[in-house]
Amino acid sequence: MSSSSAKPSLKTRERLSEVRYEIRGELARRARELEAQGRKQIKLNIGxxxxxxxxxxxxxxxAIADRIADTDPYTHQQGLPAAREAIAAFHRQRGTPNASPERVFVGNGVSELIDLSLRALLNPGDEVLLPSPDYPLWSAATILNDGRPVYYRCRAENGFLPDPDEIAQLVSSRTRAIVLINPNNPTGATYSREILERIVAIAAKHNLLLMADEIYDHILYDDATFEPLAPLAGDIPCLSFGGLSKVHRACGWRVGWAVLSGDPLRSGDFHHAMDLLGALRLCANVPGQFAIDAALHGTDTISALTAAGGRLYETRRALIDCCDASEHLQLVAPAGALYGFPAVVGDAAKGFDDHAFALEMLETEDVLIVPGSSFNVPERNHFRVTLLPEAPVLREVFARIERVLQRRADAAASTRVAVA
Incomplete structure (x- = not known):
C-alpha cells in the first residue's frame, strides 16, 4: 500500500449531508451509466x-447576436443598466411598488440569486418558511447558508395550495422569510389573490421578507391566472424572482433576476448585502442580458404553446388522460408550470417507496422520473414528470409506468389472497 493511499480522505462540509437534490442525483447518474451501455433513456427529471x-x-x-461585440467586459455587479431598466419597467407595469433599476439584481439564473439572497439574509439558526413540496434548491440553499427550513404543507387534497393559518402558526422568533413558488414546481398549482393577501398579512405582522419564485409566471393552462406577489405586498419587503429559462426556453443562457420591492428604508441593509455578494462574484453572464428587453417587452411566444392545440397544452392533456385512465394514479391537474406530480394509490401503493419505484422505472423501463420525496414531502407515494416531451412520448411513458404499477398491484393482491 502506498503512503498516499493510507492517508485519510478530504473532509467535506458536514451540512452537505442534509442536502438532497435527486433531480440531478443518484438516479441521473445511473441513467448515464445505462446510456453508456447503449440503452436509450426517456429523461423526464429536469425542466x-x-x-x-x-x-x-x-x-x-x-438581440444577443447584434450585441456580441459588446459582451467581453465585466458589467456592473447588479447587471447591465439597460437590462435592469427593462426588468424594472416590466415590474412597474405589474404594479410593483418602488421598482427601479437600482433595486434589480441580475444573476446566473434564479438559482444563484436564491443562494445570494439567503446568504444576505440569514444568521445561523434563522428559519425560512418553505412550501412542502418545494423546489429542493430552496431547502438546500437555506441549509447551506446555516438556516433552518420550516415547511408549511401544500396538500394534494387541498389542490396543493398553502394554508395561511398553518403558515401563521409556524412563525417563530427566528423566522426571517416566507418563500412562495407560484406557479408551483413540482405541483403546477397557482395561488389565488385571497391566499396571497393573507400570507402578505402574516409577513407584515412579523416583519418578514417575502420571497416569490415566479419563474413560471406566464406558463398557465385553461383559465388559470397568475397573481404577482409584489403589488399585493406594497411597502413590505419582497424579492421577486424571474428569468429566461422557462417562459423563454433559454436555460443554458443562465439569466435570472430578482427585484427588491417595498419600502426602500426597511430593506436598505439587505440591498447593500445583496450588492456586496454580487460584487464578490464580479457579475453575471453578460451576453444573455442583452436578450432581457426583447424577452420582457417583445413578442409573446409562450401563449401559443400553452393554449389548446399547443405543444405544452397537449402534453399536459396526455398526462391528465393517462392518470384518469389508471386505477393506480391520482393527479391534481397542473394549472401552470412544466410538471405533473401524480400520486400512486390503491393496491399499487401498498409498501410503496418512491425512490425504489423510480429506480425500477429506470432499470426495467428506461424512464427517468424524480421521486416525490425529493421535494421535501413526508409521503413516499408521489413522483414528478416534466411536460416537455411530445404528447405521444408522454403517453408511452405512462404505458410503461402502468406496467410497473400493475405488477405491484397484482403482487399485493396475490399476497392478500394468500394471507386470507
Missing part, C-alpha cells in the same frame, strides 16, 4: 426545454 427540441425565441437570439 430543460432545450433537451426536448425547444429553442429560445429567434428575436432573443438576434
Amino acid at each position: 430543460n426545454p432545450g433537451a426536448f427540441g425547444f429553442r429560445a425565441p429567434e428575436h432573443l437570439q438576434r
Whole structure:
C-alpha cells in the first residue's frame, strides 16, 4: 500500500449531508451509466426545454447576436443598466411598488440569486418558511447558508395550495422569510389573490421578507391566472424572482433576476448585502442580458404553446388522460408550470417507496422520473414528470409506468389472497 493511499480522505462540509437534490442525483447518474451501455433513456427529471427540441425565441437570439461585440467586459455587479431598466419597467407595469433599476439584481439564473439572497439574509439558526413540496434548491440553499427550513404543507387534497393559518402558526422568533413558488414546481398549482393577501398579512405582522419564485409566471393552462406577489405586498419587503429559462426556453443562457420591492428604508441593509455578494462574484453572464428587453417587452411566444392545440397544452392533456385512465394514479391537474406530480394509490401503493419505484422505472423501463420525496414531502407515494416531451412520448411513458404499477398491484393482491 502506498503512503498516499493510507492517508485519510478530504473532509467535506458536514451540512452537505442534509442536502438532497435527486433531480440531478443518484438516479441521473445511473441513467448515464445505462446510456453508456447503449440503452436509450426517456429523461423526464429536469425542466430543460432545450433537451426536448425547444429553442429560445429567434428575436432573443438576434438581440444577443447584434450585441456580441459588446459582451467581453465585466458589467456592473447588479447587471447591465439597460437590462435592469427593462426588468424594472416590466415590474412597474405589474404594479410593483418602488421598482427601479437600482433595486434589480441580475444573476446566473434564479438559482444563484436564491443562494445570494439567503446568504444576505440569514444568521445561523434563522428559519425560512418553505412550501412542502418545494423546489429542493430552496431547502438546500437555506441549509447551506446555516438556516433552518420550516415547511408549511401544500396538500394534494387541498389542490396543493398553502394554508395561511398553518403558515401563521409556524412563525417563530427566528423566522426571517416566507418563500412562495407560484406557479408551483413540482405541483403546477397557482395561488389565488385571497391566499396571497393573507400570507402578505402574516409577513407584515412579523416583519418578514417575502420571497416569490415566479419563474413560471406566464406558463398557465385553461383559465388559470397568475397573481404577482409584489403589488399585493406594497411597502413590505419582497424579492421577486424571474428569468429566461422557462417562459423563454433559454436555460443554458443562465439569466435570472430578482427585484427588491417595498419600502426602500426597511430593506436598505439587505440591498447593500445583496450588492456586496454580487460584487464578490464580479457579475453575471453578460451576453444573455442583452436578450432581457426583447424577452420582457417583445413578442409573446409562450401563449401559443400553452393554449389548446399547443405543444405544452397537449402534453399536459396526455398526462391528465393517462392518470384518469389508471386505477393506480391520482393527479391534481397542473394549472401552470412544466410538471405533473401524480400520486400512486390503491393496491399499487401498498409498501410503496418512491425512490425504489423510480429506480425500477429506470432499470426495467428506461424512464427517468424524480421521486416525490425529493421535494421535501413526508409521503413516499408521489413522483414528478416534466411536460416537455411530445404528447405521444408522454403517453408511452405512462404505458410503461402502468406496467410497473400493475405488477405491484397484482403482487399485493396475490399476497392478500394468500394471507386470507
